[in-house]
Amino acid sequence: MSTPSPVRPSVVSQALARDRLGVPSVIMFALTAAAPLMVVGALVSTGWGVVGTTGFPLAFLIIAVILAVFSFGYVAMSRHITNAGAFYSYIAQGLGRPLGVGGAMVALVAYNLLQVGLYGAFGFFASQLLADKAKINVDWWVVALVLWLFVAILGLLRVDVNSKVLMVLLGAELIVVTLFDVIFFSHPAGGSVSVEPWTWSALKDSAGPAFAVATTAFVGFEAAPVFAEEAKSKNRTVAMATFLGLAVMLLSYSLTSWAASASMGVDQTVDLARQSIDQGGPFFPTLIEKGGAWAGDLGTVLLVTSIGAAALSYHNTTARYAFALGRERVLPSFFGRTLARSGAPMAGSLFQTIIAAVVIVLFAAAGWDPMVNLFFWLGTSGGVGVLLLVFATSLSVIFYFVRDARGEGAWSRLVAPILATVALGYVMWQVFDNFGLLLGFAPGAENAAVWAFPAAYGIAAVVGILWALILRGLNRQDYEAIGLGARANTVRIESAEAAEVR
Template structure:
C-alpha cells in the first residue's frame, strides 16, 4: 500500500484498453467463470455427496431470482460509475470509502480462492482421465502447473484474445450440455421422470449449503461492470451481459442438474455421489452409461477445458481488481500499470499467478485432496465471499441513489435493491448457519477459518483507509473514482499548493 505524493502518470499505463469488448465478449467472461459442465459435472456432482441433497435445481432458481433483483440496481449503478473494481467502487461510493476498501480486500481474497481452487479440479480430472484412457500415472499437481502456465501467459495478452479463446470453449460446451440433457431425460431411471428435485421438500433440510453452492455457481454474472472500461457501448453491454448471463446460467444449471439426477435415479444420486466423491462424482460415469463411451469421453474433455476457461476468466477478473486498487493507491501504485502492448494489468496478473503457484505447491507438499479440499472448499468459500460483497453492494445501491436519484426510476434504485438486500441477508444467514454441513466437516478451523479471514481482511482494509485519510487526503478522496482517480488526485494536490 502506498501513500506516495501524486505524480502525473502515463495515460497509457494507467488505463485499460478501451472499446475492445462487445456484448458477446463480455458475456464470455461471465459465463466461462461458471461454465455449465464445470458447475454440474464438478461442483454439483461433488455437492451431491457433501451436502446430501438433490434439490439443486430449485436452489438455482431461488438464487437466480435474488440475483436478478440485485442486478437491477447493480446495472443502474454501473451507468454512473465506470470502474474495473466494480464491487469495491460501488461500496465506496455507496456506504463509505473505508467500507469500500474493506470490501476490496474481501474481493481479492474471494476471487483468488475461486481461481486457485480450479487448479485442483483441473489436475484431478485430467489425471483421472489420462489414467483411464492411456494408463498414464501423472500427479495432479503437475497437470495443474500446466494450466497455471497457460493462464499466466494468456493473462498478459490482449483482453479480446482472451475472450475469443473463451468463446470457442463455451460454444462447444453449451452444445454438448444440451446433448447430455437429451440423453439423461431420454433414459430416466425406473422409466419415469421425477420432479422431486424441484420441490422444497428435496431442498429444505440442506437449503443453506445448497444456496452456497448455487451462489458459487453463479459467480461470474457480476463480471460485466469489471470489464466496463474495456467495453464498447458500456451501458448496453453491461446490462445485456448481466441479465443474459444470468438467464443462460439458470437454464443450463437447473436443467442439467435435474436431468442428471433423473437419469441416475433421484433416490440414488446422493448415495452414488458419496461413493465416488474422490473420483469426481457420478455425472460423467452416468453420461457414459446412458449415452455411450464417446459421450463420457467428450464430456470429460470439455469439463477439463471448461475448468481451464473458468480459471482464465477468474484470473482476468482478479487482475483487474488489483489494477483498480493500484490505480487508486489503495494497493502499491505499480498494480495500477498496464502493458503498453496489450493493455493488460500486468502486476495484478503476475501477483495472481504467484499466489496460484504457492497454493498448488502447498497442496502438493501436504498431500491434500485436490478435488474436495482445493476445488470444493476453496471454491465455495470464495463464493461465500462474493455473496458478502453482493449483499454489501445491494445495500450500497440504496444509499447511493437516496442521495441523488440521477434520473433512475424507483424500481431500479429503491424497490428492487431493498427486496434483494432482504433476500440476500436471508441467504447469507442460511449459509453461515450451515457451514459445517457445507464443508462436510466438524473441524472448527475449516468451518470458521474462511469467515474469520474475510472479517480480518475487511478490518485491515477499513483501518488502512482511515490511515490513508490521515496521511494522504488526495489518495483517500480518489478511492472509488476509477479512471478519474488520477485527475482528482492531481486537482486536489494543485488546490492544496495554491492554498
C-alpha cells in the same frame, strides 16, 4: 542547440485497453467464469455427496431470481460508475471509502479462492483422462501447473484474445451440455422423470449449503462492469451481458443437474455421490452408462477445457481488481500499470499467478485432496465471499441513489435493491448458520476450517477499513481518489491544488 531525443513509448500504462469488447465478448467472461459443465459435472456432482441434497435445481432458481432483482440496481449504478473494481467502487461510493476498501480486500480473497480452487479440479480430471486414454500416470499437481502456465501467459495478452479463446470453448460446451441433457432425460430411472429436485422438501434441510453452492455457480454474472472500461457501448453491454448471462446460467445449471439426478435416480443420487466422491462424483459414470463411452470421453475432455476457461476468466477478473486498487493507490501504485501493447493489468496478473503457484505447491506438498479440499472447499468459500460483496453492494445502491436519483426510476434505485438486500440477508444467514455442513461436517462438529474461512473474510474487511483510515491521515489526496477509477488521477490533482490554495 541540441534537439530533444524522441520519446519512446512506455511498455506500461495506467489505463486498460478501451473499446475492445462487445456484448458477446463480455458475456464470455461472465459465462465461462461459471462454465455449465464444470458447475454440474464437478461442483454439483461433488456437492450431492458433501451437502447431501438433490435440491440444487430449486436452489439455482431461487438464487437466480434474487440475483436478477439485485442486478437492476447493480446495472443502474454501472451507468454512473465505470471502474474495473466494480464491487469495490460501488461500495466505496455508496457506503463510504473505508467500507469500500474493506470490500476490496474481501474481493481479492474471494476471487483468488475461486481461481486457485479450479486448479484442483483441473488437475484431478485431466490426470484421470491422461491415465485412462494415454496410459500416462502423472500427479494432479503436475497437470495443474500446465494450466497455471497457460493462464499466466494468456493473462498478459490482449483481453479480446482471451475472449475469443473463451468464446470457442463456451460454444462447444453449451452444445454438448444440451446433448447430455437429452441423453439423461431419455433414460430416467424408473421410466419417468421425477420433479422432486424442484421441491422445497428436497432442499429445506440443506438450504444454506445449497445456496452457497448455487451462489458459487453464478459467480461471473457480475463480471460485466469489471470489463466496462474495455467494452464498446458500455451501458448496453453491461445490461445485456448481466441479464443474459444469468438466464443462460439458470437454464443450463437447473436443467442439467435435474436431468442427471433424474437419470441416476433421485433417491439414489446422494448415496452414489458419497460412494464416488474420491473419483469425482457420479455424473460421468451415469453419462457413460446411459449414453455410452463416447459421451463420457467427450464430456471429460470438455470438462477439462471448461475448467481451464473458468480459471482464465477468474484470473482476468482478479487481476483487474488489483489494477483498480493500484491505480487508486490503495495497493502499491505499480499494481495500477498495464502493458502498453496489450492493455493487460501486468502486476495484478503476475500477482495472481504467484498466489496460484504457491497454493498448488502447498496442496501438493501436504497431500490434500484436490477435489474436496482444493476445488470444493476453496471454491464454495470464494462464492460465499462474493455473496458478502453482493449484499454490501445491494446496500450501496440504496444509499448511492438516496443522495441523488440521477434520473433512475424508483424500481432500479430503491425497490429492487431493498428487496434484494432482504433476500440476500436471508441467504447469508442460512449459509453462515450451516457453514460446517457446506464443508461436509456433521452438525456441531468442530474443525478449524468451519471458522477459518469466515474469519478470513472478517480479517480482510477489518484490514481494509483500517488501511483506509490510515490512508486518510497519511495522504488525503489518495484517500479522496478511492473508488473513482479512471478519474482517480484527476481528482488527486484537483485535491492537491485545492490544498495549496488553502
